[in-house]
Amino acid sequence: MADKRVIVPLSESITVRQTVGYAARAAAGTDEDAELHLVVAVPYETTSPEGSGDIERAQALLDRAAAWVREDADPETLTVETAVIGADEYLFGPRDYVRAFETYAADHDIGRVVLDPEYQPGATAPMLQPLERELATTDLEFEEAPVERPARHERLVGPGSRSRLVTMFLISYGFYLVLGDPFYPFDLITGAAVAGIVAITLSHVTFTTAPTLVGSPLRTIRFALYIPYLLVEIIRANVAIALVILRPSMPIDPSVCRVNARVRSGLPLLALANSITLTPGTLTVRANDQQLIVHALVPDAREDLFDGSLERAVRFVFYGRDGAAIPTPRERGDTEIIGGDEL
Amino acid sequence: MIETLRFWAIVVLLVGGILFTFVSAVGVIRLPDVYSRAHTASQTDTLGAGLALAAVALALGWQGATIHTVLLLFFVFITNPTAAHAIARAAAETGVKPWTADTDEEVGEK
Amino acid sequence: MTAELLDDIFLATAAIFVLLAIAMLYRAVAGPTTQDRVLAVNVLGTNTVVILALLAAGLGQPWFLDIALIYALLNFLMAVAISKFTVERGGVL
Numbered sequence: 001m002a003d004k005r006v007i008v009p010l011s012e013s014i015t016v017r018q019t020v021g022y023a024a025r026a027a028a029g030t031d032e033d034a035e036l037h038l039v040v041a042v043p044y045e046t047t048s049p050e051g052s053g054d055i056e057r058a059q060a061l062l063d064r065a066a067a068w069v070r071e072d073a074d075p076e077t078l079t080v081e082t083a084v085i086g087a088d089e090y091l092f093g094p095r096d097y098v099r100a101f102e103t104y105a106a107d108h109d110i111g112r113v114v115l116d117p118e119y120q121p122g123a124t125a126p127m128l129q130p131l132e133r134e135l136a137t138t139d140l141e142f143e144e145a146p147v148e149r150p151a152r153h154e155r156l157v158g159p160g161s162r163s164r165l166v167t168m169f170l171i172s173y174g175f176y177l178v179l180g181d182p183f184y185p186f187d188l189i190t191g192a193a194v195a196g197i198v199a200i201t202l203s204h205v206t207f208t209t210a211p212t213l214v215g216s217p218l219r220t221i222r223f224a225l226y227i228p229y230l231l232v233e234i235i236r237a238n239v240a241i242a243l244v245i246l247r248p249s250m251p252i253d254p255s256v257c258r259v260n261a262r263v264r265s266g267l268p269l270l271a272l273a274n275s276i277t278l279t280p281g282t283l284t285v286r287a288n289d290q291q292l293i294v295h296a297l298v299p300d301a302r303e304d305l306f307d308g309s310l311e312r313a314v315r316f317v318f319y320g321r322d323g324a325a326i327p328t329p330r331e332r333g334d335t336e337i338i339g340g341d342e343l
Numbered sequence: 344m345i346e347t348l349r350f351w352a353i354v355v356l357l358v359g360g361i362l363f364t365f366v367s368a369v370g371v372i373r374l375p376d377v378y379s380r381a382h383t384a385s386q387t388d389t390l391g392a393g394l395a396l397a398a399v400a401l402a403l404g405w406q407g408a409t410i411h412t413v414l415l416l417f418f419v420f421i422t423n424p425t426a427a428h429a430i431a432r433a434a435a436e437t438g439v440k441p442w443t444a445d446t447d448e449e450v451g452e453k
Numbered sequence: 454m455t456a457e458l459l460d461d462i463f464l465a466t467a468a469i470f471v472l473l474a475i476a477m478l479y480r481a482v483a484g485p486t487t488q489d490r491v492l493a494v495n496v497l498g499t500n501t502v503v504i505l506a507l508l509a510a511g512l513g514q515p516w517f518l519d520i521a522l523i524y525a526l527l528n529f530l531m532a533v534a535i536s537k538f539t540v541e542r543g544g545v546l
Contacts, residue, residue: 178410179519238390242366245373245383254379277424280386283378285431295378295431350459357466361473364500368473371480371496377488380480384496395466395503399510402459408515411522412506418525419499426495426532433536434488 005035005110007101007140010065012057013118018147020065021072023114028073035079037110038065041086041100058084081108094130095260095291102138113142167216169199222317223271229313233279237301241280244298252297256285259292261311272314279310353398360395363387377434385427392419463511467504474500491535498528 008023010016020038027034040058062082069080086100101113113135135142173195180187244252261272273284276294281301286293296302370383393416400412474497481493502525509517 178414179522181407234386234390238363238387241382241387242363245366245370245387252374252379254376273428274421274424277385277428278389278420280382283382283385283431284428285378285435287428293435295382297379297382353459354462357462360503361466361469364470364473364503367496368476371477371493377486377492380489380492384492388496388499392499392503395470396506399463399506402463402510403515406515408509408518411515411518415502415506415518415522415525418522418529419502422525422529423495423499426529426536427492429533429536430488430492430495433491433539434486437486437488437539 005037005108006112006114007037007039007105007108007110008065008114009097009101009116009119010038010040010061011116011118011120012061013116013120015118015145015147016061016065016116017068019114019116019145020068022145022147024069024073024078026114028078034077035081035108035110036069037081037083037104037108038062038069039083039085039101039104041091041097042084043086043091055084055087093260093291094134098131098134098138101135102140105140111139111141113140115142115144117144117147164203165199168203169195172198219317226313226317230275230278230310233310237280237304240300241297253299254295254297255299255302256293256295257302257305259294259305261292268314268318271317272311275310275314276305279304349401353401356394356398356401360391360393360398363391363394365391367391376440378431381427381431385424389419389423392423460511460513463507467507467511470500470504470507474504487539488536491532491539495528495532498524498531502528 006023006027008020010020023036027036040061042054042058062084066080066082069078083104085104086097089096089100091097091100105111105113115131115135119131132142132144173191176191176194177187180191182188261269269287273287273292276282276292277284279301281297282305283295283297284292285295294302294305296305364387367383367388370387371380374380374383396412396416396419400409400416403409403412477493477496477500481490481497484490502521505517505521505524509515509521
């Protein structure tokens with residue numbers, strides 16, 4: 001019964017049309033009373049400033065998708081349901097999305113998922129592989145819709161490319177001139193040539209999101225505010241660790257714990273993982289999507305981590321003052337002490 | 344006056360650098376497994392190197408070479424934790440089990 | 454007077470760092486796992502960078518800092534590359 005009902009998560013991707021078409025034909029071809037559930041997961045709470053326009057866009061996409069299904073399959077035999085999910089919570093990583101799908105699937109007795117190979121709900125990092133990994137841990141069957149997609153490199157040539165190119169050029173030129181002599185014409189010319197080569201060949205792999213004229217400098221300034229705070233944390237914790245190591249009995253009690261961090265993949269997660277590692281007593285062993293596996297040397301360091309002050313600081317850098325006000329990982333229940341075996 | 348102040352600032356920074364690098368060396372030698380060693384290797388050593396480099400920057404004063412020292416400081420602070428993370432992750436993927444207080448009795452190392 | 458004293462202090466600090474580096478060499482030799490050795494070599498590399506910077510200040514040779522900069526970057530690449538190669542399926546970082 002359950003596998004007659006199919007859930008199709010949609011996002012604004014170049015293959016969403018083909019995915020809907022495939023799911024509709026497959027569902028209509030197999031059974032008389034198949035049901036097709038088209039869902040759009042919105043990443044932000046609708047009440048938050050980032051999420052305000054999401055619902056309208058999601059609804060527009062669903063309306064279009066429902067029309068595509070009517071084109072591709074007989075509306076008599078196929079029931080189509082549409083829904084926006086995740087509107088009342090933050091969805092951060094693949095795990096959150098899969099959990100949202102799972103809840104929806106359980107509510108509607110659905111057993112199968114058809115995935116769009118280019119599925120990208122809001123986030124910039126590719127979602128398909130982590131999503132499939134997460135889906136494999138659930139009871140849901142899933143398959144990737146067979147689509148013909150245009151060559152991948154075309155997607156990189158977007159409106160953001162020029163700003164990436166310029167930023168990359170300026171950074172590498174600046175670095176070259178700092179190492180060389182900014183008043184020596186030879187260095188000025190060779191630097192421009194080298195920076196040009198670097199920018200053209202490497203700009204598309206350097207940034208996951210295109211830098212913007214306002215946002216990026218703002219983040220840089222907030223990052224500059226973050227550095228003194230981080231330095232104080234580092235020195236404070238370093239002294240504590242130094243005392244532990246230098247004591248002849250060396251009272252260490254290492255443990256491995258898991259923290260689900262509420263920052264997006266890419267640069268924010270890198271900043272958080274590096275900050276955690278830099279603060280003595282805690283060492284990020286793995287950073288998968290939003291899940292950090294952290295090795296803590298002493299219990300105090302672990303408790304500090306669960307209080308989440310670093311996470312708040314990183315959220316301040318990337319999402320501004322409003323983003324920093326979130327509950328600590330301990331209050332959210334996102335922490336767990338695990339044994340070494342699950343590494 | 345300023346010179347004396349700078350002199351003592353440099354001496355304090357250097358002593359701090361030596362102290363933390365010493366802690367790092369002790370940690371790398373004493374601690375029981377690769378994960379805990381990565382703690383001192385990445386963090387205490389980073390601070391020790393950072394303090395020593397800050398002393399160098401202060402001694403060189405306001406000239407071109409100081410920019411190099413500051414860049415060096417920046418790189419050390421970015422790359423050291425990343426390298427430690429890469430090493431710890433490689434250890435995790437090759438199946439090295441973390442040492443805990445319980446495994447104290449056994450022969451913890453392969 | 455103070456300038457010469459300062460130079461001597463820098464050289465003495467460099468000497469202490471060399472001694473600490475020799476102590477850390479124990480871990481690079483003893484292992485027991487590959488990662489232990491990589492870690493020890495990485496720490497040694499950071500120490501080398503600091504020693505180069507201290508010598509640059511102590512001997513008044515600022516161009517040592519260029520070498521230190523390159524060494525720091527190579528040291529990082531070494532750690533990441535070896536970590537990646539010790540894991541068979543790759544995918545580290």
